[in-house]
Structure formats: structure tokens, C-alpha cells
Amino acid sequence: MTDTTASSSSPVFRFSAAETTKHVVLIAGAVIVLLPFYVMISFAMKSPAEIMQQTGGFFGSQAPFVDHYCSKLGNPESACMVNPIAYNFTQAFTKAPLLRYLLNGVIVTGSIFVIQVAVAVPAAYALAKLRFWGREAVFGLVLFGLLIPVHAIALPIYVMLAKLGLTNSYAALIIPWTISVFGIFLMRQFFMTVPDDLIDAARMDGMSEFSIIWKVMLPTAIPALLAFAIFSVVAHWNDYFWPRIVITGTRDLFTPPLGLREFKGDIDGNNYGPMMASALVIVTPLIVAFLIAQRRFIEGITLSGMK
Amino acid sequence: MPGRYAHLWFIGPALFLMFAILILPILIAFGLSFTDYGLGNGQANFVGIDNYTAILNKRSFAKMFGATFRYVLVVAPVSVGLGLGAALLLNSLGRIGEIYKTIYFLPVMAALIAMAIVWELALHPEIGVVNRFLSTGCGSPLELWPWYAKGCADGFPFWLTDKRYAIWTVAFIGIWQAFGFNMVLYLAGLTSVPRELYHAAEMDGATSGWERFRLVTWPALGPTTVFVVTITLIRSFQVFDTIEAFYPTGGGPSKSVYVMMFAIYEKGIQQNLLGLGAALTMVFLGFVMLLTIAQRWLVERRVHYS
Structure with missing residues (x-):
């Protein structure tokens, strides 16, 4: 009996070490599981250039860019500036x-x-x-x-x-x-x-x-x-x-x-x-x-x- | 008063549909598998067991069995193991574990075809995050690992188009998708392990975590394991979405990812070789039914013994 009481008072330390290991493992798992969701959300917010050059971090810079299709139709570039998020989602629904x-x-x-x-x-x-x-x-x-x-x-x-x-x-x-x-x-x-x-x-x-x-x-x-x-x-x-x-x-x-x-x-x-x-x-x-x-x-x- | 034949109205539609949608197709597949039938070809010729011998003898079908078994034999054990491991960890954490449970279950909910397309971008050799992440480790002690050093020098693999990696990459995605499902089944199983058993085991000297797992948890999870293993085997036998998304025709680099469901689709639908497709269907069905019957037998046996 004394044995168990001894081991239940010391766990405070050992427990947290074990606990930390568990969290490290579980977080590593979570990162892998979430990876494609991260990519999906991130790419949905970025401009084509940012995607191709792998710049802009998670959110992208959100700087407007020129929609090439629009400018090919003869519109001036200034009229074809689009926001990446707006562009991605309107394209998704219209293409x-x-x-x-x-x-x-x-x-x-x-x-x-x-x-x-x-x-x-x-x-x-x-x-x-x-x-x-x-x-x-x-x-x-x-x-x-x-x-x-x-x-x-x-x-x-x-x-x-x-x-x-x-x-x-x-x-x-x-x-x-x-x-x-x-x-x-x-x-x-x-x-x-x-x-x-x-x-x-x-x-x-x-x-x-x-x-x-x-x-x-x-x-x-x-x-x-x-x-x-x-x-x-x-x-x-x-x-x-x-x-x-x-x-x-x-x-x-x-x-x-x-x-x-x-x-x-x-x-x-x-x-x-x-x-x-x-x-x-x-x-x-x-x-x-x-x-x-x-x-x-x-x-x-x-x-x-x-x- | 209930009409004497009320049950016919209740059973009738279900009975008819079971016959038309589950039984009849098997009979049709069985019949067609001995012919060279194709839609729009007019009549079908009886070809005996030619389709079955083709499945046994042709190289492409040898590759098919190779790819299917490689996939199944990796995805099933690993996703069951990870599911069990995650369940045990979460179970020991209490409420804070809930957040991991939510995260790990997300892939089960998301349409696999959509996530396959995302994975393709993540694994893309130029714009993918995976290889970029790997290359950040270059110059570190990781380079002591020859594989890693080679990746740093010559570029990391083309995960999906290199025939040495393709099937394993697809299997990895299968595991990614499946293990959360197994985890929640195991979590449910763990709640039904009687607490007293742990006390009893402790009395008997099983003090280490491993001993408790070996003597109490694992046997108590037996029925869960039987079920989880069978359902994972059956599901991984049916893999199709990822493969069709990555390799719309042909079954991947040197047919290394040519799994059975894809073969059925390619022969039967794309090439209109319905006889051959039907024979593949019969073989496939044989595998799946064998697995389920084995599961039932295991379950029954357990029931009788306890």
C-alpha cells in the first residue's frame, strides 16, 4: 500500500514528462493530418503568381493582380486588377x-x-x-x-x-x-x-x-x-x-x-x-x-x- | 385490425430492391464473365473461362494483384495501428484529447476526391509544400541519412510519378484518410473495458502500462479489433478515388498503382470489355465476401467461448 501512495505523490513530475511526450506525438500527427487542409485554404486565398513562386505565406499578400484573361479581351490593365480571394472564388463559381x-x-x-x-x-x-x-x-x-x-x-x-x-x-x-x-x-x-x-x-x-x-x-x-x-x-x-x-x-x-x-x-x-x-x-x-x-x-x- | 397481408406491403419493396440491386447484378456479373459482351456490340459470345484465365495469366493483372495487395497490406495494418495508438493516447489524456479527436476525424468527413487533388498539389515537385519543407532540412544532420542527402543534392522524389514511390504515396494518403475512423471505433471500444479488470490485473502484479495493455486492454478490445480490421481491409480493397484522380488512365507509372477497382473501371467502363470487367468483379467480390465471412466466424467463435 505504501508503495502505491509513494508512486501517486511522485507522478506530478513524471506525469507531466509523459504528458508532454504524448502531446508532442499528437501534435506531430495533427500537423500531418491538417497539412492538405492548410494547402487548400492557403491556395484558395493566393494569386497565381504567389502559388507558383511559393511566396506570400499562408494568407498571401492579398495584393491585387492583373487578370490575364480580362486583359486579353482588350481591357486596360487598370480595369483588370482583381483581389486574389475574390478572383479565386468567382472563378470557381463561373468557370x-x-x-x-x-x-x-x-x-x-x-x-x-x-x-x-x-x-x-x-x-x-x-x-x-x-x-x-x-x-x-x-x-x-x-x-x-x-x-x-x-x-x-x-x-x-x-x-x-x-x-x-x-x-x-x-x-x-x-x-x-x-x-x-x-x-x-x-x-x-x-x-x-x-x-x-x-x-x-x-x-x-x-x-x-x-x-x-x-x-x-x-x-x-x-x-x-x-x-x-x-x-x-x-x-x-x-x-x-x-x-x-x-x-x-x-x-x-x-x-x-x-x-x-x-x-x-x-x-x-x-x-x-x-x-x-x-x-x-x-x-x-x-x-x-x-x-x-x-x-x-x-x-x-x-x-x-x-x- | 392489421390486414393479414400487411407485411407484404412492408417487405415487398425492400425485397424487390434487394433482389434487383444486390442479387441480380451478381448473377448478371457471373453470367457476363463467361462472355465477350460489350455494350452496343449486339450479341455476346460464350468464351468459357477465357476471362478468368486472362486474369490469372496476363502481366497487367499480375501487376493489378501486386498493387492491390501492396496497398491493402500497408494501409490496413498501419491505419489500424495508428487508430489504436491515437485512441490509447487520447483516452489517457481526458478532455484535452477531444481537440485531437476532432482534427484526426476531419479527413474522414472531407470528400476524398477533393483531398486527393489537394494532396497532388502538396506533393507537387515544384510548388508543393512537402518537398519544400524537406529541403529546409538540408545542411542539417539529417543529411547523414543517405536518402536525405541524395534528396538535397538531386531534388526530392516526384512522389506521385516515380514508380518507386507512387504506390506508397497513395497508400500514405489512404492511411491519412482512414486512421481517424479506426481511432473513434477504438475509442468507443475502450469505454466498454470494465474498470475493475484493471484493478484486478494490478492486484495480480501487472503494474507496468504495457502489462496492463497486454493483459486487459488488448483482449477486451478483441471484438473491436476484428471489426476494425475487416472494415479497413474491405474499404482499402475498394480504393479508387485517389488513383483515378492521380492517374486517370493506365494505372500510374508502369502500372504500379493499378488497383482492382480501377481495373474494373478501366476494362468495364472505359474499354467496354464487360466480360472481362465482370470476371474481375467476381474475383473482387470473392475477396470481399471471404473477408466478411472470416470476420463473422471470428466474432461468433468469441461469442461461444465467452
Whole structure:
């Protein structure tokens, strides 16, 4: 016993040494993790010359510079002076229809989530609370579905959509994600914990099964639903692989990741600033939401860990 | 009263979609993998197992397996290890650790395609901050390290275009992106380790931090580890965004970064060789399902034993 008291009085020194080491390691990690964010924000604020010559520090000098495209159009140089930040962001929004991309991103992620819930919640309810022939088989199918990442079978899905003439449409962006076996599984686990009495009482009151699902069951599952929403929205806002496959023609259907990729494709050295500004615009919504509701986000993203 | 067939309305849509989007495509891929089908080619010819033998015999696919396994076998263990390490450190720090947790989780939230493009600029041989930072170390004792001295003399590597570095650089970015996710899973796992176990271990003479980790923390994190390892393996098998961003065609310098997802995309979509793409899909699916089944088996076994 005396031993432990001795060692708990001395830790004051040793502890802080250990503590410092820990912080040094963690800060070194943080620097590496933040490095690309630093580059992104910094380049979005600098003029092309400052980027190419690696001058201006983090913020750039913010000195106005001549927009070459503007002066090539015959305008006098004095009329073509632009501020780097203003230049980068206006270019980001005008060189490509970035707003349209963002809108597409909202439409696609929103539709995916709504349809996933509309399909998964009733199925989860039936699997959790109704008895019917074949229930175990259906649940087995759900468990089997959990084995298959949709990206892995993207090619045959693409062939099916192409045969149906659906590539290059919102439908193509949304359809493969309408079924979330994970959503079914998650909601089922949650519904299992809802007492049967609650449902029986609702039936006594003459509620239809349909309104039991949406008015009784769903409100009890709000935390799970919210976590699932974050999981789904983050995955599909950031998804690049699937849109890349099914959207080949018109920019009108580009999601933010595709738009950014195209921006990179036709880049010349002068456009690093605007490109980083676009990247910043695309990455910011989720990052800000994450910083505001950190706990919820971490819960949502790691949801798949709670199987 | 509930209709006798109410469940059909509830299960029906999900059942239909599961069949149409998860089962049917596998059957289609299986069927196509024995043909030379291409969109717009009219009819498909049966070619037997030619596509599969091509995958086994062609040099480019040997490179594909090489690149994929190199990537997976680096990214998975390192990002799991770093995730665990970060979680243990943060756990011992208490509230002040929260700030690191936030920072380390940022790459998980940011669109990988966007961050890949940023990394490309950061690693750029002329305007990139990475090589500029490395060159500030020139003239210091770091030059005792031959690699570093060579970098100072001849310029630091072209990280993404030199075939000796490309796959490792891409793997580094994969680790950068993935370890924060593993960290939060481990943090969640750590909260469920019963405190009493530490006391008990201490009673039994496990006084050093390492002993406590070996005897209590690590075994208690077993289920978390099984899950984290599988999900990281599966995710790194699916790497695509960074590779397509850096090397839109061809799979990088001497195909050294030609990973499976990219091969499926290149053969199936870019070159319209759907039969071959479908065969690759089947092989890929085999790997992924094998991993998940192995995970389930490990989990079940643990459940039975405890």
C-alpha cells in the first residue's frame, strides 16, 4: 500500500514528462493530418503568381493582380486588377456551374436518404414485430446483403441501367442506393427494443399498421434515424466512384465531386487557386456540420461499428 | 385490425430492391464473365473461362494483384495501428484529447476526391509544400541519412510519378484518410473495458502500462479489433478515388498503382470489355465476401467461448 501512495505523490513530475511526450506525438500527427487542409485554404486565398513562386505565406499578400484573361479581351490593365480571394472564388463559381453541382448534390443525397428510409423502415418493422411466413428467410437475405458493397457490383448495375436507358439521369445516381440493407438491419435492431405493449395499445386505438410505423415506431427511433441520416448523407455527398460511372455526358447532372474532377481535368497552372476554392466549397458544408454536431457525426459515421 | 397481408406491403419493396440491386447484378456479373459482351456490340459470345484465365495469366493483372495487395497490406495494418495508438493516447489524456479527436476525424468527413487533388498539389515537385519543407532540412544532420542527402543534392522524389514511390504515396494518403475512423471505433471500444479488470490485473502484479495493455486492454478490445480490421481491409480493397484522380488512365507509372477497382473501371467502363470487367468483379467480390465471412466466424467463435 505504501508503495502505491509513494508512486501517486511522485507522478506530478513524471506525469507531466509523459504528458508532454504524448502531446508532442499528437501534435506531430495533427500537423500531418491538417497539412492538405492548410494547402487548400492557403491556395484558395493566393494569386497565381504567389502559388507558383511559393511566396506570400499562408494568407498571401492579398495584393491585387492583373487578370490575364480580362486583359486579353482588350481591357486596360487598370480595369483588370482583381483581389486574389475574390478572383479565386468567382472563378470557381463561373468557370464551372458549381452552384448547379451543389444543388445536384443536395437533390441526390436528399432523395437517396428519403427513399432509403421509406423502404427500410417498414421492412424493419415487419422483420422486428410482425410474424409471417418466410420472415427468417428475408432476414437472412438482409444479412447476406450486408456482405456486398454496392461499389463492388457497380459494373453489372451499370449494365442494367444502360440497358434500361437510364444512364446520365438522376435516376442512375439514386437507384443503386435506394436499398440500404444496413438501414434495415439497424432499424430492425432498434425496433426490437420497442415494447410490444406500445404497438398493441396503438392497435386497440384503431391505428392502421401503416400509421403505427410512422407515428409510433419511427418517433421512438429518432436517434438511430439521425445517425443513419448522417451516415447516408456523408457517404453519398462524398461519393465519386458511382457518379463517375453513370454520368458521362452533360455537366447538368454532375455532383460536386465530379465537377471538381472535371475542373482539375482542364486545368492550366493559373487555375490552382480557383480549383482549391472549389474544393473548399465542396468540402466545407460537411466539415462545418461536423464541427457543430461532432458527437452525432461520429456516432453516425461509426454506426456500422455497432453491428 | 392489421390486414393479414400487411407485411407484404412492408417487405415487398425492400425485397424487390434487394433482389434487383444486390442479387441480380451478381448473377448478371457471373453470367457476363463467361462472355465477350460489350455494350452496343449486339450479341455476346460464350468464351468459357477465357476471362478468368486472362486474369490469372496476363502481366497487367499480375501487376493489378501486386498493387492491390501492396496497398491493402500497408494501409490496413498501419491505419489500424495508428487508430489504436491515437485512441490509447487520447483516452489517457481526458478532455484535452477531444481537440485531437476532432482534427484526426476531419479527413474522414472531407470528400476524398477533393483531398486527393489537394494532396497532388502538396506533393507537387515544384510548388508543393512537402518537398519544400524537406529541403529546409538540408545542411542539417539529417543529411547523414543517405536518402536525405541524395534528396538535397538531386531534388526530392516526384512522389506521385516515380514508380518507386507512387504506390506508397497513395497508400500514405489512404492511411491519412482512414486512421481517424479506426481511432473513434477504438475509442468507443475502450469505454466498454470494465474498470475493475484493471484493478484486478494490478492486484495480480501487472503494474507496468504495457502489462496492463497486454493483459486487459488488448483482449477486451478483441471484438473491436476484428471489426476494425475487416472494415479497413474491405474499404482499402475498394480504393479508387485517389488513383483515378492521380492517374486517370493506365494505372500510374508502369502500372504500379493499378488497383482492382480501377481495373474494373478501366476494362468495364472505359474499354467496354464487360466480360472481362465482370470476371474481375467476381474475383473482387470473392475477396470481399471471404473477408466478411472470416470476420463473422471470428466474432461468433468469441461469442461461444465467452
